[in-house]
Amino acid sequence: MSEQLQQAYNALMVKAPGAAFQKARALYLNKYPLPQADSSGPLRLYVCEEQLEESIQPANDGDPNHRLAILRSRPVKLAVVHWQQPYRPELEQLRGYLQDTWSLNLDDLEIESLSTPWFREGGHQSRFASPKGLSWQQQTLLTLKEEK
Numbered sequence: 001m002s003e004q005l006q007q008a009y010n011a012l013m014v015k016a017p018g019a020a021f022q023k024a025r026a027l028y029l030n031k032y033p034l035p036q037a038d039s040s041g042p043l044r045l046y047v048c049e050e051q052l053e054e055s056i057q058p059a060n061d062g063d064p065n066h067r068l069a070i071l072r073s074r075p076v077k078l079a080v081v082h083w084q085q086p087y088r089p090e091l092e093q094l095r096g097y098l099q100d101t102w103s104l105n106l107d108d109l110e111i112e113s114l115s116t117p118w119f120r121e122g123g124h125q126s127r128f129a130s131p132k133g134l135s136w137q138q139q140t141l142l143t144l145k146e147e148k
Helices: 003-015 022-031 091-102
Strands: 043-058 067-083 112-114 123-129 136-142
Touching: 003 043, 003 091, 003 136, 022 043, 043 091, 043 123, 067 091
Parallel strands: none
Antiparallel strands: 043 067, 067 123, 067 136, 112 123
């Protein structure tokens, strides 16, 4: 998994609506691709399926009333979208995009070409499993006292 991909995923997740707002979060992920250096190019990378895990655990600050709320996000599938084009990109175009932009090797990925266009006719989509290790985590300190 590449550093460029991890940084882009972090940047996307920082701005994403919270996990409690499922519809807003889904719309956000459909609308915004992972940020990339050349955003005017014909190919864009989106998160099309994610796994969220929420947990609450004691904070390590010694206060028994403090808890850490932790949200972990991991993309399960990513989609390369051939922006505003109804056909899939040429194999060499896809290979170059994945290698040059995300340091991913096309030969290591199982690409699934879908006949349905991306969100709101955004273009042809090709999906693949997210690289192992790509994840993001957010922690929030909860300081509310419990009523007895």
